[in-house]
Amino acid sequence: MPLRCVVLISGTGTLLQALMDAVARGDLRASIVAVGADRKAEGLARAEAAGIPVFVHRLVAGADRTQWDQELTDKVAAYSADLVISAGFMKLVGSAFLGRFAGRLINTHPALLPSFPGPHAVRDALAAGVKVTGCTVFAVDEGVDTGPIIAQEAVRVLPGDDEESLHERIKQTERRLLVEVVKGWEETHG
Numbered sequence: 315m316p317l318r319c320v321v322l323i324s325g326t327g328t329l330l331q332a333l334m335d336a337v338a339r340g341d342l343r344a345s346i347v348a349v350g351a352d353r354k355a356e357g358l359a360r361a362e363a364a365g366i367p368v369f370v371h372r373l374v375a376g377a378d379r380t381q382w383d384q385e386l387t388d389k390v391a392a393y394s395a396d397l398v399i400s401a402g403f404m405k406l407v408g409s410a411f412l413g414r415f416a417g418r419l420i421n422t423h424p425a426l427l428p429s430f431p432g433p434h435a436v437r438d439a440l441a442a443g444v445k446v447t448g449c450t451v452f453a454v455d456e457g458v459d460t461g462p463i464i465a466q467e468a469v470r471v472l473p474g475d476d477e478e479s480l481h482e483r484i485k486q487t488e489r490r491l492l493v494e495v496v497k498g499w500e501e502t503h504g
């Protein structure tokens with residue numbers, strides 16, 4: 315049976331698109347069974363165009379975070395996910411989600427962890443003046459970008475780079491790395 319993957323996004327979804335394209339060209343046997351977001355993310359249209367079920371699970375200001383986390387857990391669990399892929403999902407999951415999906419929840423981050431954790435990794439790398447940064451795919455734990463590293467790849471910072479140009483160059487590598495990690499996952503867990 316193909317690996318059932320639920321992908322979580324918050325933004326443009328180009329990493330999601332890379333996974334979808336890999337499935338479409340047969341590079342991945344996995345099946346993306348649903349795409350979820352914490353907002354009406356632009357990337358949801360990519361899934362809808364491919365007929366993949368989508369859901370939005372907003373965290374309303376002042377709402378109970380524990381309840382939000384449990385509801386998100388239930389929504390993902392409804393798809394019998396074998397692997398949950400956070401591809402630009404900008405919320406930290408809580409203990410209910412980790413309890414249900416720990417060990418089969420991976421995230422991708424646009425820096426060479428443990429350098430530059432958190433939501434502004436590309437901006438922070440530029441501010442630090444590093445000449446090399448990169449991306450990391452890791453297994454999510456209860457910390458912020460602290461889980462066991464699965465794969466990394468370096469990306470050069472070029473003169474004149476701003477946050478947008480550097481992030482796009484990182485994403486070019488990130489899209490390939492994420493597909494490679496999911497391919498490895500389906501080979502060892504498939």
Ligand code: GRF
Pocket residue numbers: 323324325326327328329330357401402403422423424485488
């Ligand atoms: C990726 O760089 C990911 O590492 C970061 O957000 C970006 C998502 O890009 N958390 P996209 O929405 O898939 O284009």
